[in-house]
Amino acid sequence: MHRIVIIGGGIAGITAGIFAQKNGFNSVILEKHHTMGGECTGWDRQGYHIDGCIHWLIGTREGTPINGLWKNVGALDGVDIVEPESFMAVEYEGTTVHFYRDLERLKSSWVEISPEDKDAIEEFCRDIKTLQSFEMPVGKPADMMNIFEKARLMLSMKDAGMIMQKYGKRSLNEYANNFKHPALRETLASFSPEGFSASSIFFALAGFTKGQAGIPAGGSRAMALRMAERYLSLGGTIQTSSEVVEVNIRGKEVKSVTCKDGRTVEGDFFIAACDADSVYRGLLKGQYPDQAFEMRFNNPEEYPLASNIYIGIGYAGTLEEIPRTLKFQAGSFKINEAPIKYLQMTHYGYEPDFAPKGHTAITFAINQFQRDLDFWEELEKDRKAYKEEKARIGAEVIRAMETRFPRMQGKLKLLDVATPRTYERYCNAYRGAFMAFWPTMQGKELNHTGKIKGLNNMVLSGQWLMPPGGLPPALITGKDSIMRLCKKLKRPFVK
Ligand SMILES: Cc1cc2nc3c(=O)[nH]c(=O)nc-3n(C[C@H](O)[C@H](O)[C@H](O)COP(=O)(O)OP(=O)(O)OC[C@H]3O[C@@H](n4cnc5c(N)ncnc54)[C@H](O)[C@@H]3O)c2cc1C
Structure with missing residues (x-):
C-alpha cells in the first residue's frame, strides 16, 4: 500500500488525508501545532472561546456541490447553520447601512437611505442577483478535464466572467463613487482595502444573499476537529507537535521528511499542505523555485498579502x-x-x-x-x-x-x-497571511496544480494554489491533490 505523508493539518491537509484514506492509501498527517485545523481554529481564554476564523463559509447551502464536499469530509454533518439576517452593518456619521441576506430588503433599505442612488443601487443588486448563479466548481481540477468538461465549465462560469469583465479592473473605491450618499460610498469603499478590485464585493454578497455563506454552529475549531475525527475514523494517523524541518531528497524523489524532534518519516508520496513560501524557500531551501510564486512574492504591490x-x-x-x-x-x-x-x-x-x-x-x-x-x-x-x-x-x-x-x-x-x-x-x-494573494486590479489569476518542478513525488496543496484563498480553496485543493495522484497511478478516484 502506498504511503502518503501530509505536511500540515489545516483544512487542506485534513481533506487530502480523508481522500487518501478513501482511496486506499496509508496516510499520516504531520502537524506542527498541538492541535489540528491550522488557521481554521479557535482558542479558550478566561472562560471565553475566541473563534479565530469563520466569518462566513462558502458551501452552507444544501444541495450544492460544495456543500456536498464539505459534508463528505464531515465538516457540516448534522450541524446547524447560523444565517444572520445582516451579513454586516456599517455605521457612518449616524447612518447604518446593512448588507441584508434578503436582497430585496437590502435594496429597499439602501433606497430608503438614498433615493437619489436608486439606479446605482438597482444595478448593484441586479449584478449580485446575476452572480447568484455562480457555483464554485468542485468536481475535477481544470488540468484533469477533457475538452467537453472544460467547455461545460466555461459555460457555467459565464455570469462570473461577466462580473469580472465589468468590475475586475475597477477598484472598489472608484466603484463606490457611483453612489452619491456618503454612507453608501463609505460602506462600499471600506469593504476591501484601497486598490482592491470591486469584483470581490459581488462574489461575497452573491454567496451571502443566496444562503451559500452561513456559519456552522459551534465555530471554526469544532468544524476542523469534526474533519479530523472523520479522517481518524477512516484509519488515518495524526501526529501533532510534529513540525517538518527537512525534506530528504535523492535524485528527483523525496524519500522522507525529518521533524524538529529528529524523527524521520518515510513515504512514497508527500503532500505539502502548508504555506507556499515555507515550502519553496523554507523546506526546499530555494532549490526548486516556482516562477509563478516567485513573481508574486517579489511583487507585493500587485499581489498583496493581508x-x-x-x-x-x-x-x-x-x-x-x-x-x-x-x-x-x-x-x-x-x-x-x-x-x-x-x-x-x-x-x-x-x-x-x-x-x-x-x-x-x-x-x-x-x-x-x-x-x-x-x-x-x-x-x-x-x-x-x-x-x-x-x-x-x-x-x-x-x-x-x-x-x-x-x-x-x-x-x-x-x-x-x-x-x-x-x-x-x-x-x-x-x-x-491569513489568505493567499488578494485580488487587485493588476494582479493575474493563478490556478496552480501544486506540481513542484524537479520533484516526482511531492506536491503543494492548500489555499495558496487558488488565490485569494480561504476555506473552500483549502478544501478543494486538498481533494484535488489526491485526485491527481489517483490519475498518476491510473486508479479510479473514490469520492
Ligand atoms: C482571522 C481569520 C479569519 C478568517 N475568516 C475566513 C472566513 O470567514 N472564511 C474563509 O473561507 N476563510 C477564512 N479565513 C481563511 C482560512 O482560515 C484559511 O484560508 C484556511 O484555513 C487555509 O487552510 P490551509 O489548509 O490551506 O492552510 P493552513 O490553515 O495555513 O494550514 C497549514 C497547516 O500546516 C501546518 N504547518 C505549516 N508548516 C508546517 C511544517 N513545516 N510542518 C508541519 N506542519 C506545518 C500549520 O501549522 C497549519 O496547521 C480566515 C483566516 C483567519 C486567520
Missing part, C-alpha cells in the same frame, strides 16, 4: 440587538502611524458555549498589510515593546467600544491580541 491583528474581548452582558458583525467609526487611534478609521466587531451571542452565561465573546479583526508586516517583524525583536503595543491596541479597542456603547463601560475584558507574528509562529504563515 494579515490581521485579532483581538478577543469578553463582555459581561448580552448583545442580541446588535448585528453579528458591525463596523463602526473608531475615533482617533493609530497603529504603526496609520489611523484606524473603523473597527469591525463580530460577536458570538448566538453561541451559548463561547462565554459564561449572560456574557458574550467578541472579536475584532484589523487588517494589516505590507508596511505593517515589516513593523511587526521589527517590533517583535523587542519582546517588551511588542507586548506593550499589543496591550495598548487592546486598550484602544476597549476605549472605542465604551465610547460607542457607553453601557459597556467597566464590563469589557481584554482576552487576547494576536498579531501577524502570531500567525507566523503558530502556522508558519508567510508574513502572517
